[in-house]
Amino acid sequence: MAYVATRGGEYAIEQAERLFRADLGPITRERVDAVRTGLPYLIDRLMGEASLYEPDLAALALAQAGGDLYEAILLLRAYRTTQPRIAVADPIDQPDLLTVRRISAAFKDIPGGQILGPTLDYSHRLLQVDVLQGNDYVPEPVIPAAKPAPATQPSLTSWQKAQGLIPNHPGETVAPEEIPDLTREPLLFPAARAHKLQSLARADTGGTLALGYASMRGYSAVHPTVNELRLAYAPVRLRHPSGTIFSAGRVRVSQTEVISKVKELQLGFSATFGWNEVKVIAAATLDLASNQPNPHPAANEEFVLYHTEPIESSGFCIHFKLPHYVTFQSTPDALRRVKTDKDTAAVKPAVTEKLAPQQEEVAL
Amino acid sequence: MTEEKTGNPVNASYTHAQALDILAAGRPAHIKAAAEKVLDTLGEVDVVVNRTGLAMLPLIDTVRSTAFHLGEVLVSEAHIRVPDRAVEGYGAVVGRDLEHAMGMAVIDAAIAAGHQAGLILELLNAERRHQEKEDRQLLQKVEATRVQMETF
Numbered sequence: 290m291a292y293v294a295t296r297g298g299e300y301a302i303e304q305a306e307r308l309f310r311a312d313l314g315p316i317t318r319e320r321v322d323a324v325r326t327g328l329p330y331l332i333d334r335l336m337g338e339a340s341l342y343e344p345d346l347a348a349l350a351l352a353q354a355g356g357d358l359y360e361a362i363l364l365l366r367a368y369r370t371t372q373p374r375i376a377v378a379d380p381i382d383q384p385d386l387l388t389v390r391r392i393s394a395a396f397k398d399i400p401g402g403q404i405l406g407p408t409l410d411y412s413h414r415l416l417q418v419d420v421l422q423g424n425d426y427v428p429e430p431v432i433p434a435a436k437p438a439p440a441t442q443p444s445l446t447s448w449q450k451a452q453g454l455i456p457n458h459p460g461e462t463v464a465p466e467e468i469p470d471l472t473r474e475p476l477l478f479p480a481a482r483a484h485k486l487q488s489l490a491r492a493d494t495g496g497t498l499a500l501g502y503a504s505m506r507g508y509s510a511v512h513p514t515v516n517e518l519r520l521a522y523a524p525v526r527l528r529h530p531s532g533t534i535f536s537a538g539r540v541r542v543s544q545t546e547v548i549s550k551v552k553e554l555q556l557g558f559s560a561t562f563g564w565n566e567v568k569v570i571a572a573a574t575l576d577l578a579s580n581q582p583n584p585h586p587a588a589n590e591e592f593v594l595y596h597t598e599p600i601e602s603s604g605f606c607i608h609f610k611l612p613h614y615v616t617f618q619s620t621p622d623a624l625r626r627v628k629t630d631k632d633t634a635a636v637k638p639a640v641t642e643k644l645a646p647q648q649e650e651v652a653l
Numbered sequence: 654m655t656e657e658k659t660g661n662p663v664n665a666s667y668t669h670a671q672a673l674d675i676l677a678a679g680r681p682a683h684i685k686a687a688a689e690k691v692l693d694t695l696g697e698v699d700v701v702v703n704r705t706g707l708a709m710l711p712l713i714d715t716v717r718s719t720a721f722h723l724g725e726v727l728v729s730e731a732h733i734r735v736p737d738r739a740v741e742g743y744g745a746v747v748g749r750d751l752e753h754a755m756g757m758a759v760i761d762a763a764i765a766a767g768h769q770a771g772l773i774l775e776l777l778n779a780e781r782r783h784q785e786k787e788d789r790q791l792l793q794k795v796e797a798t799r800v801q802m803e804t805f
Contacts, residue, residue, distance in 0.1 A: 336724075337724070339724075340724035340725060341707075341724060341725055341726075341727060342710070342724060342725070342726040342727065342747075343726070343727035343748065343749065345748070345749060346727065346749070369707065369725060372705060372706050372707045372727065373704070373706045373707065374706065374707045374708075374709060374725070375704075375706030375707065375708065375728070375730060376706075376707075376708040376709070376728070376745075377708070377709045377711065378708045378709065378710045378711065378726070379711075380711040380712060380713050380720045381710065381711065381712045381713065381723075382713050383713070383715055387788070388795075389791070389795050390795075390798075397802035397803075397804065398802070402799055402800075402801075403799070403800050403801075403802060404795055404796070404798055404799050404800075405798035405799075405800055406795055406798055407798075431794040431797055432797055433790065433793035433794050433796070433797055434793050434794075434796035434797045434799075435793070436793070436796060437788075437789050437791075437792030437793045437795070437796055438792045438793075438795040438796035438799065439792075440788065440792060444715060445715075446715045446716060447715075455716075458716070458717040458718050459718060460713065460717070460718025460719065460720070461718075463720050465709075465711055465720075468711050468720050468721060468722055469721075470709070470722055471722070472722075472725075482714070482717060482719045482721070483719055483720065483721040483722070484721075485721075486714055486719065486721040487721045487722045487723070490721070490722075490723050490724060491724060517715075523710070523712070525708055525710055525726050525728065525747050527708060527728070527745050529669070529673060529743050529761075530732065530741060530743050531669070531741075531743075533669045533670050533673065534670060535669075535670045535673035535674050535677065536673075536674045536677060536678070537677045537708070537728055537745040537746050537747050538677050538678060538728075538746055538747030538748065539678075539747070540710070540726055540747065542712070542723065544712070544715070546715060546716060556716040557716070558714045558715060558716040558717070560712050560714075560723060561723065561724075562723060562724050
C-alpha cells in the first residue's frame with residue numbers, strides 16, 4: 290500500500306468550503322422559513338429519503354446544502370444519529386389517516402368516493418412569467434363545500450378482499466418494538482417484507498422512478514394501474530408514562546397500492562413520509578414486480594433495494610472524486626507498457642519486411 | 654383512551670387521551686401561557702426529562718397487513734414530577750418545541766392533581782374548538798374536490 294502526501298491541504302480545504310458557502314451567502318432564519326413554506330413538496334421528498342420527519346430541519350438542510358438534495362439528506366441522516374430513540378409509536382392503520390386526496394384509477398365507484406385533493410394532475414402547466422416583471426402570482430382561493438369531507442376514508446383493499454377480488458392476508462400481531470428495523474439490522478436477502486417496505490419508504494425518488502418506470506415500460510411481468518392513492522395526515526401516537534396512548538401531532542404521508550393482473554389480481558404497496566406520489570407509485574410497482582417469480586433485473590429485489598438507497602449510492606458515486614492516484618497509477622503504467630510493446634512490435638516487422646516478406650504474412 | 658371520567662371537571666369532560674391529544678395539537682403560545690399561570694401556584698417542579706428524540710413510526714401495509722417502519726419523527730418530550738402533590742406530568746409534541754412539551758407536561762400534572770381545573774378546562778375547550786374548526790375548514794376544501802366518475 291502506498292500513500293500520497295498532500296501539501297497545503299488543510300488551508301485549501303478550508304478555502305474550498307468557504308468558496309462553496311460564499312456562493313450561498315448567509316443562512317438566515319428567514320431563508321429557512323422561506324424554503325419550508327415555499328417548497329413543501331421538496332421538503333417532503335427530503336424527509337422521506339432522510340427517514341426523518343422534521344420540516345424545519347429539512348428546510349435548514351436544504352438551505353445549508355444550497356439545494357443539493359443528496360447533501361441535504363446526508364445532513365439530516367447525520368443529525369438523526371445524534372438523537373436518542375425515545376419511542377416506537379403505535380402503528381398507523383388505514384382508518385387512522387386524515388385523508389385529503391384519495392383516488393383510484395382501477396375502480397371508479399369506490400366506497401367513500403374519489404377526492405382529488407391538492408393536485409396539478411388536470412391543470413395546464415404554465416409558467417407565471419409575469420412574476421418576473423414584479424406582478425405577484427396570487428392563487429385563487431378554494432371555494433369550500435358546504436359540508437366537510439369525511440376525515441377518514443374506508444379501505445379499498447378491505448372492500449376488494451370482501452368481494453373476493455384479491456386474496457386476504459391476515460396480518461400477524463407484532464409489538465411495535467418487534468417490527469424489523471433496517472436502521473439497526475442489516476438488509477439481508479430475501480428481504481423480510483417489513484425491511485423491503487421500510488427500504489422503499491426511504492429510497493431515492495429518482496432511483497425508484499427509474500427502476501419503476503423500467504418495470505412499467507415492459508421490463509417486468511406486471512402492468513400496474515393505481516388501485517388507490519392517498520395523501521393524508523397520520524397521527525404519531527405515543528405512550529404516556531401512565532399507559533395512555535395519545536397523539537403527539539400529525540405528519541404528512543402518502544401511500545399507494547398498484548394492481549396488476551398476472552394470473553390473478555395482485556397488489557403492490559408503498560408508503561412514505563410526505564406527499565410524494567411519483568415515488569409511491571413507482572415503489573409500489575417495484576414491490577409488485579419483485580414478488581413475481583424470476584423478476585427482470587430492473588425489478589429484482591436485491592438490485593432495487595441496493596441501488597435506490599440514496600446515501601449509499603450517491604456516496605459511492607461521488608467518492609470517485611477522492612484521490613485514487615496510487616491505485617490508478619497501475620493503469621497508466623500498464624497502458625504505457627502496452628504502447629511501448631506495440632511500438633516495438635511495429636518497428637520489428639518494418640525491419641523484417643525488407644529481409645523476409647513471406648515471414649510477415651505468416652506472422653499476420 | 655378508555656379510562657373513565659371522574660368528578661374532576663377536566664376529567665369529567667375529557668379522557669386523559671383526549672386532553673393529551675388537544676394539548677399536543679394546541680397552539681403553542683396558548684399552551685405555554687396557560688402553563689405559566691398553572692406554574693405560579695402548582696408548587697416546586699422536578700424536571701425528569703426535557704429533550705428532543707426520535708419516535709419510530711410504523712405503518713400497516715394494506716396489501717399483506719405487514720407492519721413496517723415508515724421512518725422516524727423528531728419529537729420533543731417533557732416529564733416532570735410535582736413532589737408536593739405526588740403527581741407526574743408528561744408532554745410530547747411532534748417537532749422541536751421543547752417549551753410546548755414542557756407546558757403540556759405542566760398542565761398534565763395539574764390535571765392529575767386536580768389543580769386549576771377551571772383554567773385548564775377553558776384552555777382545552779378553546780383549543781378543541783380551534784382544532785375542530787381548522788379540520789372542518791380543511792375538509793370543506795377537500796370536499797370541494799370530490800368528483801363523480803361516469804363511463805360512457
